[in-house]
Amino acid sequence: MKNIAVVGTGYVGLVTGVCLADLGHHVICIDVDEEKVSQMRKGHSPIYEPQLEDLMKKNIEEGRLTFTTNHAWGIRNMDVIFLAVGTPQQQDGSADLSYVQRAVNDIAQHINRDVVVVNKSTVPVGTNESIQQYFNQHVGELGQVDVVSNPEFLREGSAVYDMFHGDRIIIGADNEDAALLVEELYRRLKLPVVKTDIRSAEMIKYASNAFLATKISFINEISSICEKVGANIEDVAYGMGKDRRIGTQFLQAGIGYGGSCFPKDTNALVQIAGNVEHKFDLLESVIHVNNRQQLLLVKKAKERLGSLHGKRVAMLGLAFKPNTDDIREAASVVVANELIQEGAYVTAYDPIAMTNAAKVLNIEFANSVVEALQEADVALIITEWDEFKQLPLNTYSEHMRVPIVFDGRNCYTLEAVQEAYLEYHSIGRPVVGEVDLNKYLYIQNFLSEHG
Ligand SMILES: NC(=O)c1ccc[n+]([C@@H]2O[C@H](COP(=O)([O-])OP(=O)(O)OC[C@H]3O[C@@H](n4cnc5c(N)ncnc54)[C@H](O)[C@@H]3O)[C@@H](O)[C@H]2O)c1
Numbered sequence: 001m002k003n004i005a006v007v008g009t010g011y012v013g014l015v016t017g018v019c020l021a022d023l024g025h026h027v028i029c030i031d032v033d034e035e036k037v038s039q040m041r042k043g044h045s046p047i048y049e050p051q052l053e054d055l056m057k058k059n060i061e062e063g064r065l066t067f068t069t070n071h072a073w074g075i076r077n078m079d080v081i082f083l084a085v086g087t088p089q090q091q092d093g094s095a096d097l098s099y100v101q102r103a104v105n106d107i108a109q110h111i112n113r114d115v116v117v118v119n120k121s122t123v124p125v126g127t128n129e130s131i132q133q134y135f136n137q138h139v140g141e142l143g144q145v146d147v148v149s150n151p152e153f154l155r156e157g158s159a160v161y162d163m164f165h166g167d168r169i170i171i172g173a174d175n176e177d178a179a180l181l182v183e184e185l186y187r188r189l190k191l192p193v194v195k196t197d198i199r200s201a202e203m204i205k206y207a208s209n210a211f212l213a214t215k216i217s218f219i220n221e222i223s224s225i226c227e228k229v230g231a232n233i234e235d236v237a238y239g240m241g242k243d244r245r246i247g248t249q250f251l252q253a254g255i256g257y258g259g260s261c262f263p264k265d266t267n268a269l270v271q272i273a274g275n276v277e278h279k280f281d282l283l284e285s286v287i288h289v290n291n292r293q294q295l296l297l298v299k300k301a302k303e304r305l306g307s308l309h310g311k312r313v314a315m316l317g318l319a320f321k322p323n324t325d326d327i328r329e330a331a332s333v334v335v336a337n338e339l340i341q342e343g344a345y346v347t348a349y350d351p352i353a354m355t356n357a358a359k360v361l362n363i364e365f366a367n368s369v370v371e372a373l374q375e376a377d378v379a380l381i382i383t384e385w386d387e388f389k390q391l392p393l394n395t396y397s398e399h400m401r402v403p404i405v406f407d408g409r410n411c412y413t414l415e416a417v418q419e420a421y422l423e424y425h426s427i428g429r430p431v432v433g434e435v436d437l438n439k440y441l442y443i444q445n446f447l448s449e450h451g
């Protein structure tokens, strides 16, 4: 069992640290954020991620997992140092490597022996070679540093599960011994290992995310055509997915992909290609389709209601996907800002992500689905939380002023909706239960005037 430091305790760093500790290694997690570290020391996870907190507490209690803000304390005498700091998007779409540079500098100052540095941050091709050169120049006689690229493929919301059940572990290294050491760290997981050179490992990460994003934009384009030709996207995707060469996954049509990875990594890959004078037309289209898709519900609602000015809009869901509190690059942010621009009154509800959303959105937040739907003229479903999927469908008509729902995640079957009193618009499927808006509003006005 090894002594391991993990630098950066976000989604990737914390989950990696906790899981490596659970595999029996001694792990110290280092972060510059004092508040986060003090929470984690008490066994509290700063992020919402199923199973994570229980596993953290268990490994803290069993003495294999500690946390610090002190790089010197965390780095010295380690066998392996994992790097898992953020690589956010810059204005021009390229990856911001300043956190990586800072962390590499922090690590270099404290290395006092031979060590393997394993990079889990998603970085442009060639970055890990630059990191290797930096260590060669700055660590000197104190120890030999070998840099290994080990990109991460976990999904938020199922990060712990993915760590233990991933499809593959990618190890990109120029030094065979360093690659073997990293393989050994994960051996107990019994997962397929792909060993390659550093540049190919870096590219595998971007190409994988870009391919998955392409599948999503492709199915979203097909869904728009389905709406016009009278086909049903759910059946189309099911039928396509039955072909094993296509596969069933990532064919869920919706309001586009969000999150901290696909948007930034697709943009970064366009930049990486551009740097070597390759215009990545296909990926640029994928991004363009996604940007358009995120606004689809607002466009449809506007067309249906004439104008959204002064209308009460209930937004169900804010997280970029279920089972996470993350709203980075979430469609909800784009949708809410567009609704405000259109002059609508927006009330949103999300089971977990409202605290994060309140930091960036100037809208009203409700304490429940029912509170969000109260007197609404239209409801938009943004995230497919189970809570929304399991909602009795008459809840909409019982609480909304006009029961019109635009479902961006196809949460309900058309058969179920047909049974309910509801006008239902979804993605790539026919509209169900169209109400006569004029008659509806007339009755509503009559009732409010005459009690
Ligand atoms: N979030 C995901 O699902 C996911 C999945 C696969 C890969 N990735 C990649 O992994 C990397 C990390 O992503 P994330 O979502 O975990 O990031 P994050 O922003 O959630 O966390 C990064 C952490 O690093 C800390 N940090 C920054 N500089 C530091 C330093 N010098 N020393 C110590 N700590 C420092 C920050 O305080 C923060 O807690 C990114 O490159 C991302 O693209 C993310």
Ligand SMILES: O=c1ccn([C@@H]2O[C@H](COP(=O)(O)OP(=O)(O)O[C@H]3O[C@H](CO)[C@@H](O)[C@H](O)[C@H]3O)[C@@H](O)[C@H]2O)c(=O)[nH]1
Pocket: 122, 152, 153, 154, 155, 156, 157, 209, 212, 216, 249, 250, 251, 252, 253, 254, 255, 256, 257, 258, 259, 260, 261, 262, 265, 320, 321
């Ligand atoms: O069929 C689908 C599948 C996903 N999505 C959307 O795509 C986005 C991303 O979803 P998902 O991939 O499940 O979540 P992430 O946590 O962003 O994980 C992706 O990004 C990570 C960071 O790089 C990688 O590690 C993972 O392998 C990769 O799946 C979300 O907005 C989803 O709603 C769809 O619209 N349709």
